[in-house]
Amino acid sequence: MTTETAPHRRARAEIDLGALRHNVRALRGGIAPHVQLMAVVKADGYGHGALRCARAALAAGASWLGTATPHEALALRAAGITDVPVLCWLWAPGDPLARGIKAGLDISVSARWALDEVRAAARATGRPARIQLKADTGLDRNGCRPADWPRLVGEALEAQGDDLVKVTGLWSHLACADVPGHPLNATQVDTFRSMVEQAERAGIEPEVRHLANSAATLTLSEAHFDLVRAGIALYGLSPGPDIGTPARLGLRPAMSLKASTALVKHLPGGHGVSYGRHHVTRDETTVGLIPLGYADGIPRHASGRGPVLIGDAIRQVAGQVAMDQFMVDLGGDTPDPGSPAVLFGPGSRGEPTAQDWAEAADTIVYDIVTRIGTRVPRVYVNGGDEHPTP
Incomplete structure (x- = not known):
């Protein structure tokens, strides 16, 4: 654990x-x-x-x-x-x-x-x-x-x-x-x-x-x-994609990228979000701040498209991914600050996958996992029978 x-x-x-x-x-x-x-x-x-x-x-x-x-x-x-x-x-x-x-x-x-x-x-x-x-x-x-x-x-x-x-x-x-x-x-x-x-x-x-x-x-x-x-x-x-999904191939994705929702705020309709104001709210809504950005390996090309699981719903990146953070549209929901946000994982619990992010950024899955930066700590689970080689 x-x-x-x-x-x-x-x-x-x-x-x-x-x-x-x-x-x-x-x-x-x-x-x-x-x-x-x-x-x-x-x-x-x-x-x-x-x-x-x-x-x-x-x-x-x-x-x-x-x-x-x-x-x-x-x-x-x-x-x-x-x-x-x-x-x-x-x-x-x-x-x-x-x-x-x-x-x-x-x-x-x-x-x-x-x-x-x-x-x-x-x-x-x-x-x-x-x-x-x-x-x-x-x-x-x-x-x-x-x-x-x-x-x-x-x-x-x-x-x-x-x-x-x-x-x-x-x-x-x-x-x-x-x-x-x-x-x-x-x-x-x-x-x-x-x-x-x-x-x-x-x-x-x-x-x-x-x-x-x-x-x-x-x-x-x-x-x-x-x-x-x-x-x-x-x-x-x-x-x-032409090879098949991990599940069909009998493989289990090893990396899950997770963060905490750092801030939740209410916005009125017609309000711009993030650099360039490319995302404009249609109606009154809520947005959440995720403390990861392109310096951590979140692809800027996924701005406005990258999926994140918060609660039991998939949210989308709202506006431009910045160097250290990005916003997601919460659609009026108000999760508590610190609520888990899952950017990708195996997909077995309804979370997005690394392939979903690859498609959102118009790239390949290799690019998604290899780009995760050193500011993001690697936390290892299920060490099990792993034995260091002498």
Whole structure:
């Protein structure tokens, strides 16, 4: 249960670790039962808190962790997660490769400059680097293009022969997996399979081959290979409307964003509310102040549309979302100051969901949860069988 201290009553992001463990088990059970699962905890665990979510995911059966930046990965190591493989994939020239090698991170390599820096760092540290070669199979973002793949593979094998690296994985990322049936999905699977076969014929013996993100984990079994990377699905959210709702997918959203109603006031008809006076009351009514704003991650694009549950009714944002606060139209109701306001949650109790806010702001659900700022404390519930990794 949550202890609602005064700072937490103002606003909090309540993180249900029991839901997260459920999601890991659902993904490892009927959805992707024959492969390993990587829990992706980049961007502070998609806004949920990287360390607590990593530990909960590992307790539920995840066998890998994934981050974007090296500092995210190194923070997990510093916190005591030392005996679990961590893949880090967004390296830039000059990043702390030597620290990553010493920490035993799996370092993604997409280009020759990266391999050159890895080799230099391995010589400096006196130990081989664990690297995973990333193939660009059609996303055309990070990754090595097919035309350059043979040379990268050959140089990686040369570095491995010099005991500077150990190639632990081959991987890629999908562009349109959130659109089931998109023709690029099958094309990318075929391209990845071809590039893997090419690397293996050259002498690469990877521990893992992986392509599937959350969307492909849920809908594209031919992309599962040896390991699936659960990002948004780990947190109980659907990768997109075309994939299905969390409930239909057997997932439970882990984050609920809650606040207290800080003020209730009566307004006459024809009265403007908030900056720009874009919202004008039709009749005499009441409005409530919610002490969260765009500095806390409430999307300004949801002004006039964002839904909030107060009492037993869904209210709408009235006027512009400001930096620290926004107003809701209470329609004449007068809840007491301090009354709970639920911006989003699982939806099982009639509250709005993160997807509702995504639609109100014309964005994606990833954007809603990852943008919740540091002024909003994370409060963890249902720790249950979560055990910190030694």
